[in-house]
Amino acid sequence: MNNKIVIIAPDRSLDQWVQALKDENKNLTIEIYPDDTQREETEFILTWRPPAGVFDQYPNLKVIASMGAGVHHIFAQNTIKKHIQVTKIEHPRLATDLSQFVLSICLMHIRDLYAYFKLQQKKKWKPIAYKRPNDTVVGILGFGQIGQSVGELLIKNNFQVLGYSSSSKTHENITTYHSEQQLPQFLQSCDILVCLLPLTSKTRGILNKTLFDQLKPGCYLINVGRGAHLEEDDLLEALQNGQLSGASLDVFTEEPLPQDHAFWDHKRIQITPHMASATDPFVVSEQIIANLERLQQGKAMKNRIDQKREY
Amino acid sequence: MNNKIVIIAPDRSLDQWVQALKDENKNLTIEIYPDDTQREETEFILTWRPPAGVFDQYPNLKVIASMGAGVHHIFAQNTIKKHIQVTKIEHPRLATDLSQFVLSICLMHIRDLYAYFKLQQKKKWKPIAYKRPNDTVVGILGFGQIGQSVGELLIKNNFQVLGYSSSSKTHENITTYHSEQQLPQFLQSCDILVCLLPLTSKTRGILNKTLFDQLKPGCYLINVGRGAHLEEDDLLEALQNGQLSGASLDVFTEEPLPQDHAFWDHKRIQITPHMASATDPFVVSEQIIANLERLQQGKAMKNRIDQKREY
Numbered sequence: 001m002n003n004k005i006v007i008i009a010p011d012r013s014l015d016q017w018v019q020a021l022k023d024e025n026k027n028l029t030i031e032i033y034p035d036d037t038q039r040e041e042t043e044f045i046l047t048w049r050p051p052a053g054v055f056d057q058y059p060n061l062k063v064i065a066s067m068g069a070g071v072h073h074i075f076a077q078n079t080i081k082k083h084i085q086v087t088k089i090e091h092p093r094l095a096t097d098l099s100q101f102v103l104s105i106c107l108m109h110i111r112d113l114y115a116y117f118k119l120q121q122k123k124k125w126k127p128i129a130y131k132r133p134n135d136t137v138v139g140i141l142g143f144g145q146i147g148q149s150v151g152e153l154l155i156k157n158n159f160q161v162l163g164y165s166s167s168s169k170t171h172e173n174i175t176t177y178h179s180e181q182q183l184p185q186f187l188q189s190c191d192i193l194v195c196l197l198p199l200t201s202k203t204r205g206i207l208n209k210t211l212f213d214q215l216k217p218g219c220y221l222i223n224v225g226r227g228a229h230l231e232e233d234d235l236l237e238a239l240q241n242g243q244l245s246g247a248s249l250d251v252f253t254e255e256p257l258p259q260d261h262a263f264w265d266h267k268r269i270q271i272t273p274h275m276a277s278a279t280d281p282f283v284v285s286e287q288i289i290a291n292l293e294r295l296q297q298g299k300a301m302k303n304r305i306d307q308k309r310e311y
Numbered sequence: 312m313n314n315k316i317v318i319i320a321p322d323r324s325l326d327q328w329v330q331a332l333k334d335e336n337k338n339l340t341i342e343i344y345p346d347d348t349q350r351e352e353t354e355f356i357l358t359w360r361p362p363a364g365v366f367d368q369y370p371n372l373k374v375i376a377s378m379g380a381g382v383h384h385i386f387a388q389n390t391i392k393k394h395i396q397v398t399k400i401e402h403p404r405l406a407t408d409l410s411q412f413v414l415s416i417c418l419m420h421i422r423d424l425y426a427y428f429k430l431q432q433k434k435k436w437k438p439i440a441y442k443r444p445n446d447t448v449v450g451i452l453g454f455g456q457i458g459q460s461v462g463e464l465l466i467k468n469n470f471q472v473l474g475y476s477s478s479s480k481t482h483e484n485i486t487t488y489h490s491e492q493q494l495p496q497f498l499q500s501c502d503i504l505v506c507l508l509p510l511t512s513k514t515r516g517i518l519n520k521t522l523f524d525q526l527k528p529g530c531y532l533i534n535v536g537r538g539a540h541l542e543e544d545d546l547l548e549a550l551q552n553g554q555l556s557g558a559s560l561d562v563f564t565e566e567p568l569p570q571d572h573a574f575w576d577h578k579r580i581q582i583t584p585h586m587a588s589a590t591d592p593f594v595v596s597e598q599i600i601a602n603l604e605r606l607q608q609g610k611a612m613k614n615r616i617d618q619k620r621e622y
Contacts, residue, residue: 113419128586130589
């Protein structure tokens, strides 16, 4: 029985991952690309941002497991054969952490805490009238499992919440929109727009001038989806002409954000370094080992993504 | 029947207050100190930071109503005769607004959002491991109506919460402490300490070296009580020696905070200009007029404070 996992994640430090996987399964063989051996025997790969074409070196590959909730990186430079099962991390903490992050940013925004931070640096005492959560409409673009968790936490904290998803969804306390026809109505109602979409060929570049122009003027943008959802020049223009009042960005096309990028010292952009939610190897290695065991038993993977939809 | 209110609030702009009170009672006479007339007839004064000794000019004064939740300003430079009823504003929005502000600051703190602001200014990409609410103990010093509201919102958002008050209080979901004997046990458990005490002769200067030394090292302080609760030099020392990791201050002994104050450019102090909760005259004038009518009918005031306790 094949009890091996190959990790392909050239960007990442892997000590914690190796430790966490071994803690789950003592007899596990872990090999790290490019120093792994006998590639014809490898069936299970754990990966983050794999190099172009790398999977072609594994003729008997059966499972590609993402080290995070996103899987776009797996498809970015690789064509994945249809019979290979691609899985993502699914863990309540991811949704909880991300929800708490979005709540923090929404509260900071309506209380102008970023403005006060800058006023302090100028030694300026200037109270600003604040908005309350119940007067603030937050629109969630991408109303899947995580989007719904974010929406529920915001509702619990008195915000008004709307949800938009490509397929029709209903929710007890949240008005939902779907399909391109309903998108304008959704967008024009938002005081804050939160992008939580998966990155697919359909959603790439969706945060662009056409979308911004449909928002209520002065809307605030929070991007916790992926960097490639955003057309960066269109954002700068929308901030310039006041269509957007500001933006909180946690994800970027290139990470770390390059030193010379215009976002760093833009006075209406708040940057966080992709920390809205962090995957803890010691929490999620259990589900990776469980899937390896399912493979050994000939069972289908859990948390498998739909390759057609790419999420 | 005396249908007059005199407003004594030399620091404040009063247009909105006058409009709001008139909206509640069209026949009301409003006079503004020092231009008010026939002081021997005045029975009801609405005030914020009254000048020293001012009430001695009103021989038939029966009610002094504070324009906010705090009343310390009434006693600061005046001795109030025992038969005069002193009232405060009590409105759920005050507690709600203040609770949301404290939640914002607690979330910002555990997510290091203030650190990220400063990293952004240095164009530095540096993810910091975050703490979660359920691993964070918030201690509420002053567990009255507002303190309990803050505690409940924090509990709802997964924080661990402890409450301390001078008199014994119990709460369904929150461990409570009281009396000086229990104070050390309370203090040594807190990751974040929130001061919500009323300002009295007993609590003045309570945030001092003796108290800081009993905290868990690295505790974070939030002062939304009053400026005079804090011994400013002791705070600077506790930040210097690491006993406190930082402080968010919304209230100050002198407001606006003077230009040359050491707090402005202290890297571990976050300043907001007394905006944790704002009293909206259009919301609270109803309860002021209701008390005026109760006075006319010979009934006791609502929201009357206990002059002995000063809150």
